[in-house]
Amino acid sequence: MQSSPYANLRRKIVIILAATAILPVLLLSAINYMEFERTFTAEAQNPLRATVSKSKNSLELFMAERSSTISLIASAFSYEDLADVRTLQRIFFVMQKEFSGFVDLGLINEQGALVNYVGPHRELLGIDYSGQEWFHKVRFQNRFVSEVFRGFRLFPHVVIAAQHVTERGDRWIVRATIDTAQFMKSMSIAHFEPDSDIFLLNRKGVLQSDSLFYGKTLEQCPVPVPVQSYETRVVNTSDHNGRPILLSYCYLAGSDFVLVAVKQNVNPFQSWFMLRTDILLILCVSILAIYTVAARTVGTLIARLQESDKEREQAMLQMEHSQKLSSIGRLAAGVAHEINNPLAIINEKAGLLCDILEMEQAFPRREQFDSNLKAISNAVARCRDITHRMLGFARRMDVKIEELDVNAVLSETLLFLEKEAQHRSIVIIQELADGLPKIACDRGQLQQVFLNVLNNALAAVDDGGETRIRSALHGKDAVAISIADNGVGMDEETKKHIFEPFFTTKKEKGTGLGMSIIYGIVKRHGGEIQVDSAMGKGTTITIILPAGHLPAGA
Amino acid sequence: MPDARHPLKLLMVDDERDFALTLAERLELRGFTPSVAFDGESALERVRGEHFDLVLLDVMLPGLSGLTVLRRIREMQPGLPVVLLTGNAGAKDGAEGIQQGARACINKPLDLQELLSLFAEIAKESRHA
Numbered sequence: 136m137q138s139s140p141y142a143n144l145r146r147k148i149v150i151i152l153a154a155t156a157i158l159p160v161l162l163l164s165a166i167n168y169m170e171f172e173r174t175f176t177a178e179a180q181n182p183l184r185a186t187v188s189k190s191k192n193s194l195e196l197f198m199a200e201r202s203s204t205i206s207l208i209a210s211a212f213s214y215e216d217l218a219d220v221r222t223l224q225r226i227f228f229v230m231q232k233e234f235s236g237f238v239d240l241g242l243i244n245e246q247g248a249l250v251n252y253v254g255p256h257r258e259l260l261g262i263d264y265s266g267q268e269w270f271h272k273v274r275f276q277n278r279f280v281s282e283v284f285r286g287f288r289l290f291p292h293v294v295i296a297a298q299h300v301t302e303r304g305d306r307w308i309v310r311a312t313i314d315t316a317q318f319m320k321s322m323s324i325a326h327f328e329p330d331s332d333i334f335l336l337n338r339k340g341v342l343q344s345d346s347l348f349y350g351k352t353l354e355q356c357p358v359p360v361p362v363q364s365y366e367t368r369v370v371n372t373s374d375h376n377g378r379p380i381l382l383s384y385c386y387l388a389g390s391d392f393v394l395v396a397v398k399q400n401v402n403p404f405q406s407w408f409m410l411r412t413d414i415l416l417i418l419c420v421s422i423l424a425i426y427t428v429a430a431r432t433v434g435t436l437i438a439r440l441q442e443s444d445k446e447r448e449q450a451m452l453q454m455e456h457s458q459k460l461s462s463i464g465r466l467a468a469g470v471a472h473e474i475n476n477p478l479a480i481i482n483e484k485a486g487l488l489c490d491i492l493e494m495e496q497a498f499p500r501r502e503q504f505d506s507n508l509k510a511i512s513n514a515v516a517r518c519r520d521i522t523h524r525m526l527g528f529a530r531r532m533d534v535k536i537e538e539l540d541v542n543a544v545l546s547e548t549l550l551f552l553e554k555e556a557q558h559r560s561i562v563i564i565q566e567l568a569d570g571l572p573k574i575a576c577d578r579g580q581l582q583q584v585f586l587n588v589l590n591n592a593l594a595a596v597d598d599g600g601e602t603r604i605r606s607a608l609h610g611k612d613a614v615a616i617s618i619a620d621n622g623v624g625m626d627e628e629t630k631k632h633i634f635e636p637f638f639t640t641k642k643e644k645g646t647g648l649g650m651s652i653i654y655g656i657v658k659r660h661g662g663e664i665q666v667d668s669a670m671g672k673g674t675t676i677t678i679i680l681p682a683g684h685l686p687a688g689a
Numbered sequence: 690m691p692d693a694r695h696p697l698k699l700l701m702v703d704d705e706r707d708f709a710l711t712l713a714e715r716l717e718l719r720g721f722t723p724s725v726a727f728d729g730e731s732a733l734e735r736v737r738g739e740h741f742d743l744v745l746l747d748v749m750l751p752g753l754s755g756l757t758v759l760r761r762i763r764e765m766q767p768g769l770p771v772v773l774l775t776g777n778a779g780a781k782d783g784a785e786g787i788q789q790g791a792r793a794c795i796n797k798p799l800d801l802q803e804l805l806s807l808f809a810e811i812a813k814e815s816r817h818a
Contacts, residue, residue, distance in 0.1 A: 471777070480707045481798070486715055518798075523796065
């Protein structure tokens with residue numbers, strides 16, 4: 136009945152406390168997670184980036200070397216030398232020895248006709264290039280590097296052409312074909328990694344070299360051309376099949392080429408997995424620890440709170456109880472006092488009538504009058520007892536520590552119960568020792584202690600039972616008062632809880648406060664209460680109170 | 690029992706007229722000479738003007754309280770025994786009265802026999818004195 140608000144409070148505090156502690160941990164873990172993920176991604180991307188950068192440099196160098204060579208040949212030799220088949224053959228031979236990739240070499244005159252040729256396609260001799268675009272480009276720019284194309288040949292190639300113009304204004308063009316596929320193959324082997332591919336695209340997305348994954352040279356690449364960038368870039372994207380790929384690329388300056396490297400199976404990596412698991416584990420353990428500590432601490436706190444609340448409630452109830460008694464007492468005192476005066480008049484009037492009756496010599500029905508007047512006197516005497524008792528009860532509400540004779544207080548208390556005992560023919564045996572030391576206590580409280588125990592004793596015995604009251608010296612300087620009955624006795628459970636507030640065996644008739652109140656009183660006076668009981672045999676309650684003297688002058 | 694030669698002269702002070710008069714009548718029947726006062730002022734006047742052997746004084750009085758009257762009587766005639774009557778058995782007033790020199794404090798309703806033996810005791814004491 137009480138647990139619910141405490142459980143609520145507990146839950147709230149635990150949640151607030153845990154949230155305050157867990158939130159920063161979560162935040163930190165998230166930041167860590169992202170930071171690590173970035174590091175790991177960069178680590179994964181770097182090799183691919185390096186591959187593209189290196190390949191780009193190599194490719195640019197490769198092309199630059201070859202185009203310089205062609206330029207040199209065009210300038211270093213005269214038209215006649217170049218037109219000579221044998222000389223051209225020798226030059227081509229040296230070129231092939233020095234530089235890989237050259238397929239053929241040709242000389243084109245001013246009109247665009249192929250006048251000399253060394254290479255596998257001698258049938259091209261005499262062909263006219265003047266209608267072709269590259270021819271015009273080389274005439275303006277002196278140098279030209281083509282895209283990959285098939286041209287008149289049947290394999291993909293790149294054409295490099297250089298024009299030489301003499302001082303006299305004569306001009307000729309040296310033209311060489313280079314097999315780039317060969318070069319790319321060597322590159323992809325050099326940078327070979329499993330699941331990776333390196334290839335060239337032009338800006339229209341046509342493959343300029345063979346790709347491991349996306350087709351042969353001059354086929355359309357299914358992966359879209361990435362955004363223009365002359366810096367090497369790495370992007371996480373997916374290919375035409377929707378598989379995640381790591382794509383690194385770079386546009387080559389001064390040409391139409393885009394160098395692309397692709398890594399498939401972009402699996403997150405073992406170490407990242409492990410680290411992620413670690414972070415998660417640490418997070419979980421932290422949260423668990425924080426929660427446990429918070430829950431434990433708050434639990435203890437709430438338990439203490441609950442305990443102290445309960446104690447306070449008990450104190451309040453006891454106070455309420457004694458206040459109730461006190462106001463009942465005051466009321467009783469007022470009533471008793473008010474009644475005493477008319478009672479005194481009745482008493483005296485009846486007495487006077489008796490006196491008069493006695494003086495009369497001959498009075499008819501004297502005996503009848505006499506007995507009735509006696510009855511009135513007796514009734515008054517009973518009323519007086521009652522009012523005196525009520526006044527005594529009221530007086531007890533004011534706490535005043537006195538030196539008390541235990542036997543006297545016991546006898547006084549017994550007066551309250553005599554009538555009940557008589558009615559139920561319960562024998563009360565008193566074995567009170569003489570010469571006991573006095574104890575310092577409030578009379579009312581001591582009476583309350585005895586009254587409660589005696590009440591319980593009377594409640595426990597059947598009509599005709601027996602209650603034995605003993606007082607004796609206990610040790611050197613204490614008094615033991617034991618009240619024994621031969622009633623029903625108590626079971627273990629009752630014995631265990633006898634001093635707990637609100638514990639009662641009397642159902643509606645008891646408040647459950649009696650024993651707890653007297654326990655408090657006896658403890659306050661430095662005494663103790665012993666309970667000895669057996670089912671069916673009876674109960675003996677022994678109250679031990681230390682002898683006490685009032686301090687001088689009190 | 691009062692001495693025939695020297696009947697005990699009493700002053701009864703109580704605002705309950707019925708009670709005071711009836712008790713006075715009963716005491717008179719027993720050979721005492723009681724006078725009655727219904728408040729403190731007139732009681733003090735009587736004490737000032739007459740000789741009494743004993744004063745029976747109710748603690749609860751209108752006007753001057755019983756304890757004040759007691760104090761005044763003690764001042765005037767320290768040798769005059771005063772017995773207090775109270776309707777509030779065991780109250781502090783009774784104990785305080787005894788401390789201030791009252792001979793005894795008797796609870797109302799009275800036990801006449803108790804009162805008479807107290808009177809006899811007081812008479813004996815005063816004779817010895």
